[in-house]
Amino acid sequence: MPVYQDPDDPRALDAGALTRWTAAVVERLGTPQDVAADVAEILLASDRRGIASHGTARLPQYVALVDAGVVDPGARPLLEKDLPALARWDARNGWGHHASRVALDHAIERARTAGSCTAVIRRSNHYGIAGWYAIRAAEAGMIGMSLTNSSPLVAPTRARIPMIGTNPIAVAAPAGRFGTLCLDMATSTVPRGRIEVAARRGESLPVGWAIDVDGSPARTPEAALRGALQPLGGGEETAGYKGYGLSLIVDVLTGILGDAAFGPNIVPLFSTHAGIADLGQLFWVIDPAALDDADGFVARMERYCEQLTSAPLIPDAPGRVLIPGEPEAEAERIAARRGIVIDREHHEALGRIAERFGVPLPPAGAPAA
């Protein structure tokens, strides 16, 4: 399990070198060069942004999926339907990262003439961090939304078992001198990785994170891991049905709309023996420049960010009000200076892949202060 803020026996690798190494490994799996470059860039974007659970730490599991014949590393996405503002893609069980990048770029181009465009993908696989695609749209001057469904880990309000995914919602927009606003959130209170971190740290869990197999609140990580995550909001009395509703809506817009798998029918995360994932993804892109002068939208974003970040604070605030995406942008700046800091287990796993494919891992050093 990848670490978050406190890696065990940390070591630092240069982000650019690790990206090239990852691309080379993905190529050795039978992936065309341009497809592998997308996979590597998006995995490293997660590492750079401090979201270890969606980055190169997952490479051993991706390799296992290809080894087992569950993911087709050579597949290219197929454009099945192409209306002026709605496209459906078949990822043909290839890399979700590449199919999503292609579908998103197509939607951005369509939005330049239609004003907005929606793209949905089926027969896809994990696509990494949802925010990467939303940010890519924002860097093209657009408002971008990125959704994916995922393996059942969350119990709907009142249900005892996991039936829906942590189904993230990411939305980004250009914010001028405030960079890119990017909300990238799981629709569960916490992701499963946070429970695994709590297990490693020996923490007990607050009410609202997870339930045990019998449906009672899980107060230990072990109980949570055999039970189910709770949707954002927690139990019914604290409006957890809103998180459940949001997760369900993500599934409606991806799995159901795209004719992919959905809800409890999605195979377990990184399973090598349960069949293909058949995930669905959706991108929604809007061009603000179609509505007023190109600078108007960004100027308003800056004014709003200025107002929010200068708000008077509650007594125990650990800092000023944040704009969504600021912590991840700060992690990116740190990674640019220190490199990608990973723990020993993660490093050793990459080392085994390096050895198997004959692609030497870039040198690792002690992280800079």
Added chain:
Amino acid sequence: MPVYQDPDDPRALDAGALTRWTAAVVERLGTPQDVAADVAEILLASDRRGIASHGTARLPQYVALVDAGVVDPGARPLLEKDLPALARWDARNGWGHHASRVALDHAIERARTAGSCTAVIRRSNHYGIAGWYAIRAAEAGMIGMSLTNSSPLVAPTRARIPMIGTNPIAVAAPAGRFGTLCLDMATSTVPRGRIEVAARRGESLPVGWAIDVDGSPARTPEAALRGALQPLGGGEETAGYKGYGLSLIVDVLTGILGDAAFGPNIVPLFSTHAGIADLGQLFWVIDPAALDDADGFVARMERYCEQLTSAPLIPDAPGRVLIPGEPEAEAERIAARRGIVIDREHHEALGRIAERFGVPLPPAGAPAA
């Protein structure tokens, strides 16, 4: 303040008669007949669905806004930008309900050829329940999303003062024999009306609903009403920044995208002396029939609803797993039988309006069992 489930001295009015009466009153304010019909239908939809806070209980406040010259009752919306999949409307400070219905219907028509369409409105006013528009899209066979920004009532995570609205998110889709799935949620843990109900009932508040003026958790309704609501998720440790992020995204997609007011710059709710509301609304419509045969989407929705509603339950579940929108649909069925049940205060307020405009209120009776 309108009541929820426990009206004081309840009386029942026929929904159809109350709709006609409401339309007549809105016409007397200087509103064209077709515009008034939209306002009445949408206010009554709220009453029918059991959401008293957005229905005819607000009529005295709407009348006051027109009396004060803050809302223009005769305005018709103007289509300012009309791309194949993106439109911007100027509501010209008229009724938000009508401008929104017109913009939504236009987006539905555009989506029939483009596959999807996004419409944004500026210089608008309150539009009633967000869900009404999403459901209207679903009844046209579409997936519909409806967003509005609103007066600052919610404190962003870490902030001590209200700066953002309860900015609702509504999404609906046709679900065959399960009716219409409709998530319609404020992005705060609870709406302000729920605090007002707690005040009337003398309840104390759970942590996560609101903060006091000093930024500490509000444990009494009185403290909450002078302080600020908290975003969905509550405090920072329970992921309240997700609710804050969702509220902010709604504002980006409405106020900022539409070049309307946003965040702390929106005038207080129903203020008659602070200038126009200049709210923003957004509708996003997708035509599933553009992607596969017309029945495919609905069949998958039915299968998903079937799976969710037959899930094994937690020990203290008050009933089976619900599909978003089921409680409101049940309220509609009850209202069709019992009429619209309102409390004495609400009834007397409508009576004063009836007298002023010379439009007799329909008879009220004791609610049927």
